[in-house]
Amino acid sequence: MDRRRFLNLAAATGATTALGTLAAAGLAANTALIARTIPSSGKSVPILGMGTWITFNVGKSKSLRTKRLEVLKAFFEGGGGMIDSSPMYGTSEEVVGYCLERLPPQEKLFTATKVWTVSKQMGIRQMETSQSLWGHKTFDLMQIHNLVDWEVHMETLNTWKSDGRIKHTGITTSHGRRHDEFEKIARNNTFDFAQFTYNVEDREAENRLLPMAADLGIGVIINRPFQRGALIKKLQGKPLPPWAPEIGVRSWPQFLLKFVISHPAVTCAIPATSNPEHMVENLEAGRDALPDPQMRSRMAAYVQSL
Numbered sequence: 125m126d127r128r129r130f131l132n133l134a135a136a137t138g139a140t141t142a143l144g145t146l147a148a149a150g151l152a153a154n155t156a157l158i159a160r161t162i163p164s165s166g167k168s169v170p171i172l173g174m175g176t177w178i179t180f181n182v183g184k185s186k187s188l189r190t191k192r193l194e195v196l197k198a199f200f201e202g203g204g205g206m207i208d209s210s211p212m213y214g215t216s217e218e219v220v221g222y223c224l225e226r227l228p229p230q231e232k233l234f235t236a237t238k239v240w241t242v243s244k245q246m247g248i249r250q251m252e253t254s255q256s257l258w259g260h261k262t263f264d265l266m267q268i269h270n271l272v273d274w275e276v277h278m279e280t281l282n283t284w285k286s287d288g289r290i291k292h293t294g295i296t297t298s299h300g301r302r303h304d305e306f307e308k309i310a311r312n313n314t315f316d317f318a319q320f321t322y323n324v325e326d327r328e329a330e331n332r333l334l335p336m337a338a339d340l341g342i343g344v345i346i347n348r349p350f351q352r353g354a355l356i357k358k359l360q361g362k363p364l365p366p367w368a369p370e371i372g373v374r375s376w377p378q379f380l381l382k383f384v385i386s387h388p389a390v391t392c393a394i395p396a397t398s399n400p401e402h403m404v405e406n407l408e409a410g411r412d413a414l415p416d417p418q419m420r421s422r423m424a425a426y427v428q429s430l
């Protein structure tokens with residue numbers, strides 16, 4: 125994407141405040157997380173959320189649940205908002221509900237889960253189960269997981285939205301899978317959010333999905349910003365570029381997140397972690413200035429050169 129198009133997208137999605145003005149104002153770390161506007165509703169959401177696949181699938185273990193409670197505390201204390209889960213993630217929704225019940229009500233909480241089954245009735249039953257597991261009667265976002273039986277669920281989601289049982293609708297995919305079909309569905313129907321994979325190595329979404337979302341006013345949630353942790357493992361031990369401090373980066377996870385969230389079409393990224401210290405480290409990436417298009421190219425080229 126060229127610089128002009130990038131800046132047009134930035135203006136269209138309210139991302140310009142992130143593009144250097146915070147730095148210009150001299151704001152340091154530990155300021156509030158950058159927020160982005162959801163195009164369809166105008167509601168704002170912190171630019172970093174939290175995924176729960178594997179990391180919150182800890183079953184009944186008291187000690188593991190207590191550790192996840194610490195992760196969630198760090199998340200909210202650091203200004204996080206969106207929690208993304210799914211019935212596909214084993215006990216994750218139940219564990220999220222367990223943790224939320226033990227925390228005071230959180231003003232910024234943005235509840236996002238998915239429907240992942242076939243048939244209208246099974247979908248309704250699954251979403252009702254999610255309501256009870258989370259302890260929430262309404263969801264901020266209900267997504268159709270990996271396009272499964274999407275035509276059927278889309279109708280239900282639209283009905284639930286009119287009834288006020290969900291506030292936004294969405295559809296998801298991951299890992300560059302089925303992008304053509306995903307694009308066709310998103311273009312020909314109405315969804316508030318699209319969720320897919322994007323990171324410094326998996327950049328296919330830059331070609332079609334990200335520009336499409338910006339053009340159509342669809343909010344974008346980015347999953348797998350660390351490629352399930354593989355990117356961090358690959359880069360740990362390698363030197364950060366000498367110019368990392370210029371973009372407020374002190375670690376590889378922060379570098380990877382800054383790259384993802386600085387794309388102007390991105391509303392929110394949802395890195396997952398089981399470690400409260402990692403949560404604190406990750407949230408730092410969403411505070412001060414974000415890289416401009418030139419710097420983003422430099423970041424990608426640097427990773428490629430390693």
Ligand SMILES: NC(=O)c1ccc[n+]([C@@H]2O[C@H](COP(=O)([O-])OP(=O)(O)OC[C@H]3O[C@@H](n4cnc5c(N)ncnc54)[C@H](OP(=O)(O)O)[C@@H]3O)[C@@H](O)[C@H]2O)c1
Pocket residue numbers: 174175176177178179208209269270296297298319346347348349350351352353354356377394395396397398399401402403405406
């Ligand atoms: N189709 C879909 O709808 C779909 C598909 C894929 C994912 N998702 C969503 O997207 C979320 C994120 O994707 P993901 O969970 O696959 O992978 P990810 O967020 O790319 O990576 C998670 C891994 O990164 C590690 N990590 C996080 N912060 C770290 C840090 N500061 N230092 C070192 N390691 C760190 C975590 O280990 P530690 O626990 O040790 O921190 C974990 O193993 C999922 O949890 C899920 O909610 C949705």
